[in-house]
Amino acid sequence: MARIEVPMPQMGESIAEGTVSKWMKQVGDAVQRDEPILEISTDKVDAEIPAPSSGTLVEIVVAEGATVEVGTVVGYIDTEVGLNALPPLEAPVAEPEAPTPPVAEAVVDQPPVTPTAVEPDAESGTPDSAEERLRTRSTPVVRRIAEEHGIDISSVSGSGHAGRVTKQDILDFIASGGAVESQPAPAAPAPAVRASTPAPSAPVAPAAASAPSDLWKRFYGEVQHPEFPIREADRVEPMDKIRRLTAEHMVLAKRVAPHVHSFIEVDFTAVDAIRSANKKKWAEQGAKVSYTSFVAWAVSRVLREFPMVISTVSGNNVIYRGNVNLGMAVDLNPGLIVPVIKDADDLSLVGIARKLNDLADRARTRQLMPDEIQGATFSITNPGVLGTLVGLPVIPKGTAAILGTGAIEKRVVVVEDPATGGDAMVIRKRCLFSLGYDHRIVDGADAARFLARLKEVVDDFPEDA
Amino acid sequence: MPDPLESVTSRGGLEVRWLGRVPYSDGLALQEDVVLRRKSGEVPDTLLLLEHPHVITLGTASTAEHVLVGDQERAELGVDLVEVGRGGDVTYHGPGQLVGYPILDLKPDRKDLHRYLRDLEEVVIRSVRSMGVPARRVPGLTGVWTDLGKIAAIGVRVSSGWITSHGFALNVHTDLTFFRTIVPCGISDQDVTSLSRELGRDVSLDEVRPSVIRAFKEVFGHGSV
Helix, strand or coil: CCEEEEECCCCCCCCCEEEEEEECCCCCCEECCCCEEEEEECCCEEEEEECCCCEEEEEECCCCCCEEECCCEEEEEECCCCHHHCCCCHHHHHCCCCCCCECHHHHHCCCCCCCCCCCCCCCCCCCCHHHHHHHHHECHHHHHHHHHCCCCHHHCCCCCHHHCECHHHHHHHHHCCCCCCCCCCCCCCCCHHHHCCECCCCCCCCCCCCCCCCHHHHHHHCCCCCCCCCCCCCCCCCCCHHHHHHHHHHHHHHHHCCEEEEEEEEECHHHHHHHHHHHHHHHHHCCCCCHHHHHHHHHHHHHHHCHHHHEEEECCEEEECCCCCEEECEECCCCEECCEECCHHHCCHHHHHHHHHHHHHHHHCCCCCHHHHCCCCEEEECHHHHCCCCCCCCCCCCCCEEEEECCCEEEEEEEECCCCCCEEEEEEEEEEEEEEEECCCCCHHHHHHHHHHHHHHHHCCCCCC | CCCHHHHHCCCCCEEEEEEEECCHHHHHHHHHHHHHHHHCCCCCEEEEEEECCCEEEECCCCCHHHECCCHHHHHHHCCEEEECCCCCCCEEECCCEEEEEEECECCCCCCCHHHHHHHHHHHHHHHHHHCCCCCECCCCCCCEECCCCEEEEEEEEEECCCEEEEEEEEECCCCHHHHHHECHHHCCCCCECCHHHHHCCCCCHHHHHHHHHHHHHHHHCCCCC
8 A cells, every 4th residue: 555645745945834724634534636726825825735636534643723844744644554554434424524634742642543454365265247347447456345344336327437336335334325325434453643632713705705796797707908019109088987997898789689780771762752742841840850860760660670789688588679769879979879769760851860960969078967878779880971881890899780781872773664664774772781699599580580571661761751 | 808917918918907096895795706706717918007096904824903994983093803714913005005916827837826926016116216216125024125215015815726816006196104003014114115206206096007017027027918
């Protein structure tokens, strides 16, 4: 058998000694290699000391509270110790309290506990074929433990190589109450240290970890931006509040929702005609009806047909929103804010236009009320206003989709000539729409149907909107 | 959903997390969690930065005499008492104190606990100096001092095979009167101080944090991401 020393480890070049603050294992306990077996402390440091090898802790030489030089043997592990050195299994079970570690005097005065284990002659007896099979699956130590506890090894699931039952497996099996108490444990003397009186002062118990409030959310769900080195010609400025919130929102939005984008080309010729026809009337009413107002109106009439597009994935549920609240991205240059047109489906085209102008004006003069930028169930952004062909917008957190409208420009398109019934090239005002959608809840076909329906409304924009 | 830690940190880098004000016991639980994740290699070296509500902590070397207030007075002051498995004696934490919990794997080339303590001191010394306050070590003691007194306390733990936890507590704008409830780390003849006291103005945690992070990366050799 191999008796391995557990020395006070070298925890630092200038550290000459350490104090055993706590034995985490007791004599007789099985230990796994690298499993912490004791805690030591030096002036400002506590350290858990792992077992140098697997086996059984057979002796504690230095008790809690004692300070010894680095290199001093504090305990012994036996790598092959059999059951004889194990404590009676009933004893620890019967102890109502947490195991108490031994005190110094009791330990130091004891001669090393020499387990009387003699490798049993496993090959003796007349092995039948079943026994042969068992032997291929377990070591003599395991078999002896099994025998002495009346355990049929074949009923223990093995975690070792090729399903072999390891000693830990069988000890776990016993600990979990799997053993049939058909035979008492042998009357091997328990290691003397176990008989010693408990340490007078209990070690300081770690603070009970309370329910960790929302800390996990903060730690794992919060956005933190990596830092980069600053070069000589650079200028560093803190982000202002809007930028900071935007940055955080964008990271979270992208992190949570799997984004997919689909596109459709829309014809604004009908919209243009309505705009020209009503320009004078609207000017008299003091209303400025932009292309974006037309888009918002069309979207607001279509959305209710596609409940998944105004939904939100929330945990394992889907919240289908009851209101058509359109978040309208407004460029503040610099910065961006998304005021909300509440219940847009209740408003006429001119009503939407008025609301939109009011919100945009007050966004630019920073006069929006907090509730005017909350509660969007769908968003519209217009990168096309600056000539961009199309964008791939980020879906705002808590919604399922966002529409991006590209530049509205004259393009040559092929249409059916109503006069001849043949194809004809014509010049039309066209625009690309992109729909960014949360693929957890909106399928590609849903998006396609939504965009097709939206195109239908815009292409044939009703005159009485 | 990608692991948020992985998403912002390259391997071998340092993940820095500002957690705001965190109850002491929550901080302990989080450290345990991150220690295990660090051990499994799931997360890189991580520096948790936070502040605690008023709390007195007793290290494993604590003596009850070092808590100078009775339970009742302590409760009236709104100060918790927590026993904790780290080195060192009694410590006070509270608002205005920047607490750093580095969860580092000291393997393979930093397996020296004294060096680790000195490195943590160096982090504090450099960041305090960059704020214009000269600071130094006191031979034979762990922590950081200025001419006026002790400005930072240090106490660490290694577990799971050279994974660190606990760390340093730097007084930024700490209400120093709370230190009268304890004998700081068992040293009764040393006064305590803070950056605000040193500089004669109110210094915020936000102001100090970047210099602590910078100094930490310098001392521990974590390149930028």
